[in-house]
Amino acid sequence: MNKPLILVVEDDGTVRNLITTTLKSNDYRFLTAPDGESAIGAASTRQPDIVLLDLGLPDMDGVEVISRIRSWSQMPIIVISARSEDADKISALDAGADDYLTKPFSVAELLARLRVTQRRLAALESKNGESVFRNGSLTIDYGAGCAYMNDVPLKLTPTEYKLLCLLAKDVGKVLTHTYLTDKIWGSSWESDMASLRVHMATLRKKIETDPDTQYIQTHIGIGYRMLKI
Numbered sequence: 001m002n003k004p005l006i007l008v009v010e011d012d013g014t015v016r017n018l019i020t021t022t023l024k025s026n027d028y029r030f031l032t033a034p035d036g037e038s039a040i041g042a043a044s045t046r047q048p049d050i051v052l053l054d055l056g057l058p059d060m061d062g063v064e065v066i067s068r069i070r071s072w073s074q075m076p077i078i079v080i081s082a083r084s085e086d087a088d089k090i091s092a093l094d095a096g097a098d099d100y101l102t103k104p105f106s107v108a109e110l111l112a113r114l115r116v117t118q119r120r121l122a123a124l125e126s127k128n129g130e131s132v133f134r135n136g137s138l139t140i141d142y143g144a145g146c147a148y149m150n151d152v153p154l155k156l157t158p159t160e161y162k163l164l165c166l167l168a169k170d171v172g173k174v175l176t177h178t179y180l181t182d183k184i185w186g187s188s189w190e191s192d193m194a195s196l197r198v199h200m201a202t203l204r205k206k207i208e209t210d211p212d213t214q215y216i217q218t219h220i221g222i223g224y225r226m227l228k229i
């Protein structure tokens, strides 16, 4: 297999060097772009496997880079944002970013995020055309509309089942509160956010029966992610 090609979009030379040095020593290939325009150009001409995107760019907002890439490609995008850009991080996820890293981040964290994204890609490719989803002891039979834990049918409410399917469809990816409430209720009022928390809690109680296996991870203030077991 070819080494994955990573597009690094970052205007800060120091951060860019840290990232590219890490990539080089961990068997990745990379390209760099210092601004949004050149990032969009490189994404379309070089078709990288993953984009690492800083949100604060000199010529345009990183969120705009995501929207423009998403108009023609589903390539994975991992956002890199400073803590002060928390609101932007959420709009970046809503615009279609797959994951995020908060500055300052460690090399280990960067590598972990890249691995998660690669696993998600591999899972997506292998499940193409399949109507059954498997992750650890969890099985979802989309055709039958049933979910199982260790082959025992789960007694889920329609909302819990819908939530589980949404998380499974994007396994490994953080889904924002707004994205989830919008998909389920078509709105994202404060009351929907509260309902989401309740349904998520009951869903987790039903599927996380083994205390050693966590299926759903909470990202406080942002959303939820189904972990690839």
Ligand code: CA
Binding pocket: 010, 011, 012, 054, 055, 056, 057
């Ligand atoms: Ca920047």
